[in-house]
Amino acid sequence: xxxxxxxxxxxxxxxxxxxxxxxxxxxxxxxxxxxxxxxxxxxxxxxxxxxxxxxxxxxxxxxxxxxxxxxxxxxxxxxxxxxxxxxxxxxxxxxxxxxxxxxxxxxxxxxxxxxxxxxxxxxxxxxxxxxxxxxxxxxxxxxxxxxxxxxxxxxxxxxxxxxxxxxxxxxxxxxxxxxxxxxxxxxxxxxxxxxxxxxxxxxxxxxxxxxxxxxxxxxxxxxxxxxxxxxxxxxxxxxxxxxxxxxxxxxxxxxxxxxxxxxxxxxxxxxxxxxxxxxxxxxxxxxxxxxxxxxxxxxxxxxxxxxxxxxxxxx
Numbered sequence: 001x002x003x004x005x006x007x008x009x010x011x012x013x014x015x016x017x018x019x020x021x022x023x024x025x026x027x028x029x030x031x032x033x034x035x036x037x038x039x040x041x042x043x044x045x046x047x048x049x050x051x052x053x054x055x056x057x058x059x060x061x062x063x064x065x066x067x068x069x070x071x072x073x074x075x076x077x078x079x080x081x082x083x084x085x086x087x088x089x090x091x092x093x094x095x096x097x098x099x100x101x102x103x104x105x106x107x108x109x110x111x112x113x114x115x116x117x118x119x120x121x122x123x124x125x126x127x128x129x130x131x132x133x134x135x136x137x138x139x140x141x142x143x144x145x146x147x148x149x150x151x152x153x154x155x156x157x158x159x160x161x162x163x164x165x166x167x168x169x170x171x172x173x174x175x176x177x178x179x180x181x182x183x184x185x186x187x188x189x190x191x192x193x194x195x196x197x198x199x200x201x202x203x204x205x206x207x208x209x210x211x212x213x214x215x216x217x218x219x220x221x222x223x224x225x226x227x228x229x230x231x232x233x234x235x236x237x238x239x240x241x242x243x244x245x246x247x248x249x250x251x252x253x254x255x256x257x258x259x260x261x262x263x264x265x266x267x268x269x270x271x272x273x274x275x276x277x278x279x280x281x282x283x284x285x286x287x288x289x290x291x292x293x294x295x296x297x298x299x300x301x302x303x304x305x306x307x308x309x310x311x312x313x314x315x
Contacts, residue, residue, distance in 0.1 A: 044086040056129040065123040150192040156223035156259035170209035223259035244314040255302040
């Protein structure tokens, strides 16, 4: 294959030609990208100024197409960087009618954009809503937590939630089946003392349902736990024939972990241990199993000794 050999002068002229060509293309591209163009950008609606006495349900998607006027640079990077990610739309007009016009709010919408962008129109321009009477309901707060305690530490009492109820309002069909409202996950590690934290309520995904307040205060009563042994007398249940039942032994030893602050309080009155005569009458067992029918909520059971009881029945 023949190789074209250029002289030094010809190579210099060719280099100048290529350089000028690239500069011309760059200048044209720069001028073209600085011009104004109209392009479409999708965005999500964020509603505000809800009607006070009405519960609404949008009859269309909450995603709309914005006809945006901007530079070629913005058009080039529109798929990589769309601003804004969402736009706020006022629903104040829904107090008097069942639709909202974007054309009436273009000025306020444009104030949310970059200064070099301008929304010309929105598709669809009209948003329609279905209405029902707004209901108000109080539901308990349900704490979602991931708590890790230091060894020998734990909850010494009930978790305190303030407020323990939240108020929700919205259409009857939307709030009818809501019986509680979860918090975001409260995650704390290496807990070894009473802890107070503020946690947000889980994000509301229903645009026509409001919740108040949006956060609650959580108090975790934490104490160090130690081992304690309590002797508890046994009770006989399901002895409908009133047999004279002799138990051996008559008491069992309950080993439990209790908070230091409640160590002196916990005694046999807080625990109830029983044996069921149905084990003998129905299942013909030779020993009766010890069952705890009452036990302090914030103590931890270690063992019951013995867990099987010998008995004699005198008819």
